Amino acid sequence: MSQALNTYTLRLADDLLILSHRLSEWCGHGPILEEDIALTNRALDHLGEARNLLTYAGQAIGKSEDELAYGRMERWYTNVKLVEQPNGDYAHTIVRSFLFDAYHLPLAEGLTRSTDAQLAAIAAKAVKEATYHLRHSSEWLVRFGDGTAESHQRAHAALADLWTFTGELFETDAVGDAMVKAGVAPEMAAIKAAWNNTVDTVLAQATLERPVDGFMATGGRKGLHTEHLGFILADMQHVTRAYPGASW
Amino acid sequence: MSTGPHTRDRIITILESVKDPEIPVISVRELGVLRDVGLAADGKVAVTITPTYTGCPAMDVMAADIKQALREAGITKVEVKQVLSPAWTTDWITEEGRNKLKAYGIAPPPHTADIRALKGCAPVVECPRCGSGNTAMLSAFGSTACKALWKCNDCLEPFDQFKCL
Numbered sequence: 001m002s003q004a005l006n007t008y009t010l011r012l013a014d015d016l017l018i019l020s021h022r023l024s025e026w027c028g029h030g031p032i033l034e035e036d037i038a039l040t041n042r043a044l045d046h047l048g049e050a051r052n053l054l055t056y057a058g059q060a061i062g063k064s065e066d067e068l069a070y071g072r073m074e075r076w077y078t079n080v081k082l083v084e085q086p087n088g089d090y091a092h093t094i095v096r097s098f099l100f101d102a103y104h105l106p107l108a109e110g111l112t113r114s115t116d117a118q119l120a121a122i123a124a125k126a127v128k129e130a131t132y133h134l135r136h137s138s139e140w141l142v143r144f145g146d147g148t149a150e151s152h153q154r155a156h157a158a159l160a161d162l163w164t165f166t167g168e169l170f171e172t173d174a175v176g177d178a179m180v181k182a183g184v185a186p187e188m189a190a191i192k193a194a195w196n197n198t199v200d201t202v203l204a205q206a207t208l209e210r211p212v213d214g215f216m217a218t219g220g221r222k223g224l225h226t227e228h229l230g231f232i233l234a235d236m237q238h239v240t241r242a243y244p245g246a247s248w
Numbered sequence: 249m250s251t252g253p254h255t256r257d258r259i260i261t262i263l264e265s266v267k268d269p270e271i272p273v274i275s276v277r278e279l280g281v282l283r284d285v286g287l288a289a290d291g292k293v294a295v296t297i298t299p300t301y302t303g304c305p306a307m308d309v310m311a312a313d314i315k316q317a318l319r320e321a322g323i324t325k326v327e328v329k330q331v332l333s334p335a336w337t338t339d340w341i342t343e344e345g346r347n348k349l350k351a352y353g354i355a356p357p358p359h360t361a362d363i364r365a366l367k368g369c370a371p372v373v374e375c376p377r378c379g380s381g382n383t384a385m386l387s388a389f390g391s392t393a394c395k396a397l398w399k400c401n402d403c404l405e406p407f408d409q410f411k412c413l
Contacts, residue, residue, distance in 0.1 A: 034397060038389035045393060048303020052332065121333035125302045128335075128413050132388055 001060035004178040005116065007078070008185060010068070011175075011221060012119075013053035014079035017069060019100060020046035021232055022087060031090050038136060042097070045129045052122045070240040074230050075223040082165035084220075084229045088158065091144050091151070095158035098137035098202070103169045105130040106194035110186025119184065138202045145206025152207070159203075159211055167216025169195070254323055259285050259293060262321045269309045270392050273352045276310055280340025283331060292325040293318065298336045300413070301393035338413050350376045355398065355409040373409055375400035385409075 023043035030036025054065040111123035144155035179185035286294035338357035346356040380402035
């Protein structure tokens with residue numbers, strides 16, 4: 001496995017691992033039973049995909065999935081900042097997932113045609129799950145946007161807050177370019193086009209206005225994060241740090 | 249194929265006792281999770297399984313149960329391998345498996361895991377209790393990763409549906 005493929009695989013894994021952790025924080029706190037179950041189901045799907053990717057990336061560098069998940073500090077995590085943002089109210093959680101799902105589904109579809117057989121196999125499983133995820137977050141966004149004045153306002157506020165984190169999803173750099181060139185990763189422009197299409201369609205249905213692109217946050221892919229990631233990792237890693245090598 | 253005291257058929261018969269830990273009426277074979285049984289010249293058995301959902305926590309339990317069932321039958325040299333490709337689909341659940349799901353109170357998945365079913369335009373889902381087609385989905389996410397939550401508008405019972413994948 002080349003260095004670029006390793007970096008690329010870790011990026012895919014980190015997005016899903018961190019979003020999974022955020023969604024799992026809703027366990028036992030969902031607004032209704034069905035949603036509590038839905039979010040934890042989604043967290044499990046994301047975690048499963050992340051585990052496959054971490055295992056794959058780890059094989060090349062002699063590390064286990066656990067060592068990669070529990071042994072890396074913030075600066076070594078390369079997820080986008082969007083997925084580490086706090087849950088906020090339910091509108092924030094749904095909008096965060098919607099903006100990610102609309103990116104994740106076309107990405108997974110593209111990766112099913114990857115020249116890398118293992119990434120293609122992982123994506124082939126993920127793509128069906130991602131279809132359910134996008135449908136779930138889209139339906140709730142429409143319900144909020146086209147619901148009451150308060151739910152509309154909250155969805156609007158969540159979109160305004162999180163929009164600044166969407167630019168990073170489509171960033172390209174030397175690693176991404178090398179992956180596209182090798183036929184490993186799909187073209188980012190095609191994913192952006194699919195994302196735009198989904199976002200515009202669902203926002204129109206939800207009677208929500210698409211925010212205007214302004215300052216876009218960056219840095220996640222280089223290990224530069226918002227302060228929130230440190231708290232997530234502290235929660236996720238404190239047991240393995242307190243009892244290194246413990247197993248049960 | 250068969251060298252030593254075990255045959256492939258015997259191993260598959262033994263594995264029939266290994267059930268899905270979360271749906272204990274259906275075997276790993278009927279679920280389509282059991283993909284292959286290989287028998288090496290030295291008598292080592294290689295069992296290949298594939299996950300239903302990516303994050304399915306039952307996979308580790310199934311692998312352990314497979315090893316235990318074979319150990320109890322005197323087969324100790326066992327390797328359980330997980331493969332992702334080709335990706336599992338609900339179409340791999342056998343006909344007998346589908347009937348067992350229904351008898352257990354879980355509506356079997358629509359027959360073809362095609363894009364219509366994934367997008368929610370699935371054929372009518374029949375209530376596994378009264379057989380009525382007058383049913384409605386409550387949530388696409390149910391008690392496990394592979395199930396959705398439905399209710400019957402006629403007998404008013406809620407039920408799980410094995411969702412299309």
